[in-house]
Amino acid sequence: MSTIPEYHIIIAGGGIGGVAAAIGLANKGFKVTVLEQASALGEIGAGIQIGPNAFHAMDYLGVGDAGRSKAVYIDSLIMMDAVSGDRVATLPVDEPFRTRFGNPYAVIHRSDLHNVFLKACLAHPNVDFHTSQRVVGYTNTATGAEVTTESGDVFSGDAVIGCDGVRSKIREMMTGGEAAGDTLSLSGHVAYRAVLPLEEMPEDLRWNAATLWAGPKCHLVHYPLQGGTTFNVVATFQTDVSEVGVNEPGTQEEILSRFGDIAEKPLSLLKKPKNWRRWVLADRDPIDNWTDQNVTLLGDAAHPTHQYFAQGACMAMEDAVCLADSLDGCKGDFHNAFLAYQSARMTRAYRVVLTSREIGKHMYHPSGMHRKVRNEIMAAKSADDWYDAVQWLYGGTGLESKI
Ligand SMILES: Cc1cc2nc3c(=O)[nH]c(=O)nc-3n(C[C@H](O)[C@H](O)[C@H](O)COP(=O)(O)OP(=O)(O)OC[C@H]3O[C@@H](n4cnc5c(N)ncnc54)[C@H](O)[C@@H]3O)c2cc1C
Numbered sequence: 001m002s003t004i005p006e007y008h009i010i011i012a013g014g015g016i017g018g019v020a021a022a023i024g025l026a027n028k029g030f031k032v033t034v035l036e037q038a039s040a041l042g043e044i045g046a047g048i049q050i051g052p053n054a055f056h057a058m059d060y061l062g063v064g065d066a067g068r069s070k071a072v073y074i075d076s077l078i079m080m081d082a083v084s085g086d087r088v089a090t091l092p093v094d095e096p097f098r099t100r101f102g103n104p105y106a107v108i109h110r111s112d113l114h115n116v117f118l119k120a121c122l123a124h125p126n127v128d129f130h131t132s133q134r135v136v137g138y139t140n141t142a143t144g145a146e147v148t149t150e151s152g153d154v155f156s157g158d159a160v161i162g163c164d165g166v167r168s169k170i171r172e173m174m175t176g177g178e179a180a181g182d183t184l185s186l187s188g189h190v191a192y193r194a195v196l197p198l199e200e201m202p203e204d205l206r207w208n209a210a211t212l213w214a215g216p217k218c219h220l221v222h223y224p225l226q227g228g229t230t231f232n233v234v235a236t237f238q239t240d241v242s243e244v245g246v247n248e249p250g251t252q253e254e255i256l257s258r259f260g261d262i263a264e265k266p267l268s269l270l271k272k273p274k275n276w277r278r279w280v281l282a283d284r285d286p287i288d289n290w291t292d293q294n295v296t297l298l299g300d301a302a303h304p305t306h307q308y309f310a311q312g313a314c315m316a317m318e319d320a321v322c323l324a325d326s327l328d329g330c331k332g333d334f335h336n337a338f339l340a341y342q343s344a345r346m347t348r349a350y351r352v353v354l355t356s357r358e359i360g361k362h363m364y365h366p367s368g369m370h371r372k373v374r375n376e377i378m379a380a381k382s383a384d385d386w387y388d389a390v391q392w393l394y395g396g397t398g399l400e401s402k403i
Contacts, residue, residue, distance in 0.1 A: 007159070008033065009025055009032050009157055009160070009161060010033050011033065011034045011035065013034075013168075014131075015165060016113060016317065017163040017313075017316030017317075019034070019117035019118050020057070020317045020320035021298055021319070021320040022121050023127070024323060026124045026127045027062060027124075029126070030327065032128075035147065036129065036132075036133065037135070039131055040131060041131060042114060045109075045195055046110055046195060046277075047108065048107070048113060050067075050071070052098075052101035054313070055103035056396070057320065057398050060398070061117075061320060063117060066119070067113065070108055070109070070112040070115075072208075075094050076090050076092045077091040077210050077211075077212075078209045080213045081214060083367075090383075091386040100387055101395060130155075133149045133150075134149055135164060136148055137173060140293040140295060143158070144159060145159055158332065160295040160296075161296055162298065163299050165299070165304075166184070166283075166284070168297065168300070168301035170301060174290075174292045182285075184244060185283050187306060187360065189281040191234055191278070191279045191307070192235045192255050192277070193278075196231045196272055197230055201272070202268050202272070209223065210222075215261070216261060216371070217238040217367070218237035220233070220236075220259070235270060246280070247277050248277065248279075250277060251276070252271070256271070283353060284304050286346075286354070291342055296341065299316030300312060303315060306353075306357060307356070308357075308360045309356045309393075311356070312352075315349050318345070319345055320398075321398035322344050362374070
C-alpha cells in the first residue's frame with residue numbers, strides 16, 4: 001500500500017545524476033519533482049564506461065538488473081602505445097575481476113543508462129518531471145526551499161538538490177561563482193566523440209575491450225556498444241583553449257593534425273568518423289561545502305571531473321545512493337542530512353577529480369623518456385597488482401564513509 005509522501009524535494013537537472021537521485025529519494029518515500037532545461041529528457045549519443053561501483057549503486061537504487069541487461073561486458077581494459085603500436089598493459093575485467101568486485105566493468109550507451117533510471121522514475125508514483133524548465137535561482141524559505149525558472153514559475157518544496165552539471169546555476173549561487181573564485185578549470189584538453197557502426201570499424205580493431213592508445217599530448221579510446229553493433233570512439237588532445245565549447249561539430253582536419261605522430265592502426269580509426277562532435281574539457285577545483293541550509297549539490301554540480309578515470313557518472317550514481325541513505329528518516333531535518341551526505345562523499349569524489357587530473361598528465365599524454373618510464377612501470381603490473389590499485393574505487397558503494 002503506498003503512503004502519501006510527507007516531504008517534497010525539487011531536483012534541478014535531469015541528467016544521470018538527477019534521475020539517479022530522483023529514484024533513490026522516491027524509493028525512500030519522498031515526493032520528487034525534476035526540472036530539466038532541455039525540451040526532452042535524454043542523453044547525448046555516445047558511450048560511457050561504468051565500473052562495479054556504479055553497478056553497486058544501481059543495485060541499491062533498484063535498477064541493477066535493468067542496467068546489466070543493457071551493458072556490454074568487455075574482457076579487458078587495454079593500454080596501447082600509440083607511437084609504437086605496442087600493447088603496454090592489460091587489466092582483465094573477466095570473471096576473476098567480477099568475482100573480486102562483486103559486479104562487472106562494462107560499457108553502455110548513455111541513452112540506455114539514462115533510460116534505465118528514467119523508466120524507473122516514470123513508473124514511480126512519487127516522481128514527476130517538467131522539461132523546458134531552466135532553473136535560474138533558489139531561495140531558502142521559512143518552511144524549506146524553492147527554485148525559480150526562466151519562465152517565471154516557482155517550484156516550492158522542503159529541499160532542493162542541484163544536479164545541474166558542470167555549469168550549475170545552483171552552485172554558482174551557493175559559492176558566489178566566478179567572482180568568488182569558483183571558476184571552470186580548463187585543462188587545455190579537447191575531446192572529439194563519434195559512434196561508428198560495426199561495419200565502419202577497422203576489422204583489426206573490433207576488440208571486446210575498452211582500449212586506450214596513449215600518444216604524445218593525445219589519446220584515443222574505443223570500445224563496443226549496443227551488443228557490439230556500434231563502437232564508441234573518443235579522441236582527446238592537448239591544445240591552447242580559452243573558451244568552453246560543448247557538443248560542437250568537429251573537423252577531421254583538426255583531429256588528424258593533433259594525432260600526427262602515431263602508428264597506422266590507431267590512425268586508420270581516426271580517419272573513419274564523418275560526424276565528430278567536439279568538447280572542450282573542464283573541471284573545477286574542490287570546494288569544502290556543497291550545502292546551503294536546505295539546498296545541496298550532486299554529481300558534476302558538486303565535483304565535475306575530467307573523464308580520464310571514466311568515473312564522473314559513476315560518482316553521481318554513488319552520490320544518489322548516499323543522499324537517499326542520508327535523507328532516509330531525517331524527519332524534515334534536511335540541513336543536517338545534507339551535511340552528513342556531503343561529509344560522507346567529499347573525499348572520495350575529490351580523490352577521483354584530483355587523480356583524473358594526474359592520470360591525464362602523467363599516464364596518457366607523456367612523450368620521450370617519460371613515455372618509456374610509464375610503459376615500463378605499467379607493463380610490470382600483474383592483474384592482481386591492478387586489482388589492488390583499484391580496490392578503493394571499484395570496491396565502493398557510495399556508503400563506505402557511513403559504514
Ligand atoms: C568525453 C567524456 C567522457 C566521459 N566518460 C565517462 C565514463 O566513461 N564514465 C563515467 O562515469 N563518466 C564519464 N564522463 C563524465 C560524465 O559524463 C559526467 O560526470 C556525468 O554526465 C555527470 O552527470 P550529472 O547528471 O551530474 O550532470 P550532467 O550530465 O551535466 O546533467 C546535468 C543536467 O542538468 C540540466 N541542466 C543544466 N543546467 C540546468 C538548469 N539551470 N536548469 C535545469 N536543468 C539544467 C542539463 O541539461 C542536464 O540534463 C565523461 C565525460 C566526458 C566529457
